[in-house]
Amino acid sequence: MELQAVAGQLYIVNGQAQKSSNTPGLLAQSAPDKAARGRERDFLFVHLTLSGQPEETSVMAQDLLDTISSRFYEVSGSVTAALRKAITECNQLLLRYNLGSSELAREGALTCAVMRANELFLAQTGESFALLGHNFGIERFPPSRPNSITPLGRTAGLDIRYFHNWLQAGDSLLLADPRLSHIPTEAFNPVLVDSAVEDGLEELEDIVGQDSARVILVEFTDEAPGFLPDADRPAVASPSGQQLPPPTKPPVRESDSEVVAVGAATPTTQLPNIDVETVETTARKATSKAALGLSRFTGWLADLLGKVYPSDRQEESSTNWAIPTFIAIGIPIIVAIVVSGVYLQRGRVARFGELKNQATSTLVLAREASTPSKAEGYYRDTLSILSQAEELRPGNGDLASMRQEVFNGLDGLSGVARMAGNLIHQFDLESRLTSLTLGDGQNGDIYVLDGLNNRVYLVAAGEELENSESVNAEVILFEEQVVGNHIVGPIQDLMWRPSGNQVTRDGLAALDLRGALISFFPNFGDTRAVPLALSSDWVQPTAITSFNERLYILDPGAPAIWRYFAEGEGFTITEGQQAIEFVEDAELENVVDLAIYSEDGSVILLYGDGRLRRYVNGRLLWNEEVLGASGLEQPLIAPVAIKIVGQGLNSSIFVADPGTDRIVQFSLGGTFLAQYKATDFEG
CATH class of the missing domain: 2.40.10.480 (Thrombin, subunit H)
Known part of the structure; x- marks a missing residue:
């Protein structure tokens, strides 16, 4: 059964509940008769707050609500697209008023909620405030205060925040004034968690106290209301946004609040309570008896066919009996498999729902944790629960969204900045990249050492880095390559060697474990090798660097940091200064x-x-x-x-x-x- 929405509104001014059936800035509406395709099942709830006193802006608020309602139900397509269109036109209308009026400019906050079957779509702009209550806790929208807030009616550009939730029977939605956002979320538990609309509105009066507030409280239920208006359909908000009078039964505190049912047509008779376990047992018995009856019928049919078409040969008799025998035995087995599969699938669905609810409740605890360490613990627990749920339903969009939020929360706690990377070049799986250095300049070439295959690659840079398909890796140095009088051996590390007093060209320097420094000069593409003294004293050189044209070699095996002084393109050792x-x-x-x-x-x-x-x-x-x-x-x-x-x-x-x-x-x-x-x- 599709969920219904039972909506109530409350208007309090300085602690006094107002006796009004048309609260400024509130709208609860079902689809009009001529709604666009795809909008027929959508139920719209709107909370609009404008700067100034509500009685001063009531006419303007109603015009804006009419604009939102008409535009939303005129636009086909996705719910978010229709909400974006409606909110944008509402903002343009308010902006035109502010630009063309000499009176005080009006700015606002807006929350629009749409219920479609068991889904809830939420769109907010400005300093808006909403809560969604589940049986395990409350979600806050927005979860935390945004870094920047653009009020409705200030500029043509709006920052619209979108949210999506799956609803269950018993969930409740609260759309309220931003002035209530300072109240702790836990204070709304009596209103939104396992509470009916009538009881929730009473609790809201106590929470608001002597303050002022306009709220819409919506309860999502799969049961028909006990008392409905005389018509065979629930009372529904009119297209203009004005709600129909509330039912006279059951009694509600007179005019303090208004409760209406918004949903699909529902019979007025009260359905009896159903024992789910009894129904399941009866269904299983009926299925087994049906399978047994089908087996008996198939056997009788096979016997009848044998009498009508007798056979003279035993082979033909065996052949004729094979198909009926298969039918008699196979069909009950197939039925049993199908029935078992249905119950197994139902168990998986129930388990998935439990895990998803558990993950959502743990995520809510993480958002509202009092200390960073507690928040991190809740986030880690949420990841563990999500992993279990993803095993049951891989690729689920809601789980992916929650996982994304968990990672964002952990990043926020640890101060991590995420960076997007572009693929420049894909090396073979048999490669092992052990060193990388950049050429001179912001878009310098990239030099990569493949330590496994003992090769040095040049990856061209510049504008080509934006397109990985056009970037090639060219081998410029490899083992056993002849460079002058030197034969290249194992290459350990790379560095960029800029020009200076001793060397006149920028180039790549590579440490050869055979006791040489090999230089590659990209301007002419030539390669040279110079020997390094005392290389016989090296034990396990691992890295090189330079300072003031000097060469330094890290040798943990010695252990030492060897120092070489530049002399032309080569290097020398100074007595007493061989190491740091x-x-x-x-x-x-x-x-x-x-x-x-x-x-x-x-x-x-x-x-x-x-x-x-x-x-x-x-x-x-x-x-x-x-x-x-x-x-x-x-x-x-x-x-x-x-x-x-x-x-x-x-x-x-x-x-x-x-x-x-x-x-x-x-x-x-x-x-x-x-x-x-x-x-x-x-x-």
């Missing part, structure tokens, strides 16, 4: 990457266990404890790379941490600034 010295043990054996600040030569070390430290002249300036105190709530777990981006005081440290699927940004002073994740929530 630290005042205290820097535990270089645990370092996975390093960066050197170009302004003062300070060294930032990244450790595999999540530590991050900065050293100046060999002395520790700050460590991971300082980072934690600066706002880094979730520590680094398994970081792999570090990069300094920017110039001077605008420089920042960026750390790639696959262990937490994020990139974390710090200032050079050791302050946590931000963290970034991918928009697909997979890291």
Whole structure:
């Protein structure tokens, strides 16, 4: 049975309930006779608030309500499209009034709700306020105060917020003035949770107290009202928005509130209570008896056919009996399978509904949690429940929306900024990308090291990055390649080497574990190799960087950071300065990457266990404890790379941490600034 809506309105001024059947700015209406295609089953509820006193703006409010009603029921198509059209024209009408009138400009807040069968569509603009009560709790619309609010009638551009919910019998909807939004959501439990309209309106009077308010309270039910008007159909709001007089029975407090039923035509007789378990048992017995009767009939039919068409040969007799025998046995089995499937499917549907309701209630608790830690716990619980529900119904849109809201909530708690990425080039699955560096400039080329196949690729940049299909990866360096007198060996790391006093061209530098630095110059596409002294002392070099044209090689196996001074295109070693010295043990054996600040030569070390430290002249300036105190709530777990981006005081440290699927940004002073994740929530 489709749900019905029993709507009541309440108008209170300074604590006194008004005896009025036409409250300014409220509308509860069923579809008129000449509604557009698709609108016949839609029931519209509107709450409009205009600046100024309601009695001063009642005529204008009624004109706006008439505009919303007529436009909504004139537009075919989706509910959201019709709501958008109606709200837009309402805004244009109010805006024209404000621009053409010398009187005080009127601005407003608007909530429009549409019930179609078991669905509820909600659209809001301005500082509007609505609540939807379930048997497990209350949802607030909007869930939190928007960052920016554009009132109705101020500009031609509107920020319309859309919401969608599935309704169940017993749910209740409250459309109220924004002035009530300061009241805690829990205070409305007696109004919206397991409460009839009449009782809810009484509770609302107590909640409003000596304040003023205009509210619409709607109860969604699958039962026919006990008393209806004389006609065979429920009382329905008229197309103009004025509601019909309430029924005289059952008694309601005189004129304090008005209750009408809005829904499909319903008989006035009271249906008897039905024992669902008895009905199911009876249905199963009837099905089994029907199958048995069908089996007996099939056997009788087979016997009759055997007598009418006798056979002289045993083979023909066997053949003739095969089909009737199959029918006699197969049909009851098929019936049993179908009946069992129906009950199994019903169980899955019921379980899915339970999980969805549980996820919704937990999500409501997360929104209204008193502390961030409690909110995070509720969000995590919601994810677990959603995973169970998605196993029963994969690809469900409502579950996907809730999952999206959970991720947004978790991001808000942890200060995560989501970033969308574009595919530039897809490497083979047999590749393992171990190093990446960018050429000079904002749109510099991208150089990628495939450590598994020991190849270096050049990915052209520029405008082509917008179209992944046109970006090719060109191999510029590979193992056993002959470069001058050098044969390329295993390549460990890449860096961009800008031009300076010693080298006149910008280029890519690659560390060859055979004791050389290989340079690729993109301007002419030539490659050169220079030997590095003391390479026999290397144990396990892992990363390279540069400062003031010097080359630094991180060697956790030694453990040391080797220092090479530039001399032309090559490098030399200075006695006594072969490596960076630290005042205290820097535990270089645990370092996975390093960066050197170009302004003062300070060294930032990244450790595999999540530590991050900065050293100046060999002395520790700050460590991971300082980072934690600066706002880094979730520590680094398994970081792999570090990069300094920017110039001077605008420089920042960026750390790639696959262990937490994020990139974390710090200032050079050791302050946590931000963290970034991918928009697909997979890291």
